[in-house]
Amino acid sequence: MDRRNFLKTAGLASGTILSKNIPLKANETSKKAEFMGVLIDTTRCVGCRTCEQVCTEVNNLPEPDLDIDVLKIERKTTEKQFTLINGYETDHGEIYVKRQCMHCNQPACASACLTKAMFKTPEGPVIWKSNKCMGCRYCMVSCPFDIPKFEHHSPNPRIQKCTMCWDRLQENALPACVENCPAEALLFGKRHELLEIARARIYDEPDRYIHHIYGEHEVGGTGILYLASVPFEKIGLRSDLGNESIPKLTTDFLYGVPIILTLWPAFLLALSNSTKRENKNSDSED
Amino acid sequence: MKQKTVSLSLLKSELKRFIIFFISELRPKGKILTPFNIISAFILLGAIIILTIRFVKGLGAVANFSQDHPWGLWISFNVITGVAFAGGAYVLTFMVYILRVKKYHPIIRVTVLNGFLAYVFYAGALLLDLGRPWNVINPIIGNSFGVSSIMFLVAWHFMLYMLAEFLEFSPAVAEWLGWRRIRKLLVTLTLGVVIFGITLSTLHQSGLGALFLMAKSKIHPLWYSEFIPLLFFISSIFAGLSMVIFERGISYKVFRNRISPEHYLSHNDILIGLAKVCAGTMFVYLFLKILIFIHGQHYALLNTPMGYWFLAEVIGFVLIPGILFTQSVKRNNVFLIKLGAILTMIGIVMNRLNISIIAFNWNALEKYFPSWMEIEVTIAVIVIQILVFRWIINRMPILSESPEWARDHKEIKEKIWPIKIEEEKERWKVSIM
């Protein structure tokens, strides 16, 4: 699209989305697949950790420990904390990064789940439904970000992770973290619109940002997008994951299965026939 | 009408006879208080206690696997390694029923039995490891079929393969119970079931490797490649055969009184034949490892601690046993075969544990080491498998000859001349023929 159209769209989109008071419907009237996402601008995050607190409130989890100095320790999400802030000392100052499930376009966990307990909703968020899960933990093995967490200390364990507040989205509310971020570092919306906003931000302030949107292509594209002022591997976001979606790594094998199921029996039968000796009357006795 | 009542009463009387027979067979033969039995009893008791805790308080109370290492000893050792060792069944059924190499016929039943028991007990171990074992029926009944998942494929293949192994093994059960007609029926199924079993085995042995394909960013590059399924499949061939060699060595001494004469005569021949197959397969496997390594271009990684560990696994426990097997075949030396088998088995354990635990998230802060309770339950699963194996061997015609009515006398003649006797140079003139 040419520059005039781009600016028009960008302006329009920014205008609508930036006004937080207008709740976005999770289900758009458009028929095409439209994933929702969250844009995290780490240059705006001040590390207040409000997102951590409201997340635990909304999900009935114990309160996060606010005494921890996030700059000194790099944490991972747990079964009791779906999102957290990690702080990093860089040459651009202190940078705070919100970590949570990435809600990938092609989620490894969902393709790994053999009961479809983990699945990607049509709206975008990847969620886990408890009635089907058998606790095999294959989703944990497959996730490149190590996000799904298992309740080891429960006799009826669940898999816990960020759900992008899917239940709230059904009621036309925003995800709790996005709604309560005082620094406007989090933006919820349709993924492709978020990408355009992100590009606009980079275009407008090229020195403020690294010219890359993390999550645009990584592992085939994720619902959570990041902007940063330093290379992403410096703030804990792996840059060696490649642009191919994780489930794609298994398609070669899975599509080979019917081929083997066809060829092997035919080949084995032929072989067994050819080793039959002429003077034998029966061929299948042991 | 009369026919129906006759057959019904026949069925009832047969059922009664079966139940009485079965209960009487449950009584132990031989001494009860042997050292092995006593130790086994303690181990099993301990496992029951641990498992009660596991179900009441959750997996974390007994096991050490963590968010960084979701799969621990039970899956990595009992399931993934155990299945590799059960690979002897499909290789041997291929050789005996498809290629018709009659040499291995004496051991085919015991190998199929071992394969069947291995899968049954390792599926059991898997159930213990699941967070919610009662939901395991979900992918079976369709709630829901996660067809995109390799785990789904592996789970279904396990079930179907257990069925196939049971059917292959069932003629022995029929002989034990004296069910002649049923035995005949089961024997006609053999070829089909064998083909089914070999196909399924190919898929799930490689499938177990394919489970790790998605963890590309989390497994050390020296162990990860897109060829993991192929390597798992090929290594399952010599893993299974090494287990057969190991188990034959033990059974030959322990169950000596049950072994048929045909088996006695050919025991060494069998071992040497198996060693040959292992040697050839390991040669191919090593080459594939080299090829994949060069393809991955991770030369620099060899000079790291993980690199040394990789070299130890490949050189120490694949190359060296391969050489041992080769030499044992040439020198007709059974001791080298047994040594090679043990080294190979250690190598397979290393390889499977590497991919699923050690090289998995290898730079995570928390290293995983199994708790003593996990080890206890692992050993208990193996012990109970041995106990069931012993019970079956001592009662059913597995190592011993089939009962007279089941033996095909035409076959016996066949067994005598497995190959055409080669023509030799005449050393003397025969005057009249």
Next chain:
Amino acid sequence: MEGFNYVDIFATKGIEYILVISFLLAFIVYWRYLNKPIKIRAKVPLKPVSTFNKWFNLSKNLYYHPGHSWVMPEDNNIVKVGIDDFAQKLIGKPDSFSLPQIGSQVEQGDIGWKINLDSKSVDVLSPINGEVIAVNDKILNSPELIEEDPYGNGWLLKIKVPKMNSNLKNLLNGKLAVAWMENTVHALHERMSGDLGILMQDGGLPVSGFAKELAPDNWEEIAAEFLLTR
């Protein structure tokens, strides 16, 4: 703006082709190496013998009598006779052989000669009808030769056989001989099931003189039973 990273996705293709070709060549070499036996076991006689079992050797093209003696036809209606590997292992190293004189007649199925050990002796049936024309001096002087080479240098008698064909018809040859040996082994096993441990050395071959192992006091009766001279 940085440039993009160019990745040569076919970097190793050439090396891999070379690797595969060298593998195929190496595999041929390896396979031949694997299948060539390194040395012939000293225990197995160097004569080409075809056996299906390693317990007792049978020499092909010989004719066997169920009493465990053999006949090797030569020219001019003359045959060599001896005892087979089973009989030899059954008794073990003998003290001496009592062989018929040159010129004496032997009858098929009748006692042909004796084997002596520890002041006991065991009869052996003659496999053939005819006149003894030669006796093996070597075996008379060194009876232990029977252990090394029962089918060759351990021959016992040379006999002139007038009715070669009809005699040979009563004897076992080829596949029948093999089947007969199989049944003998089976019978041995059935009888001894329990004692087999005593019989087996490492490697699974029966010890020499196993009749003595089975029945130390009256081994000659066991032996006679097998040799059909009881």
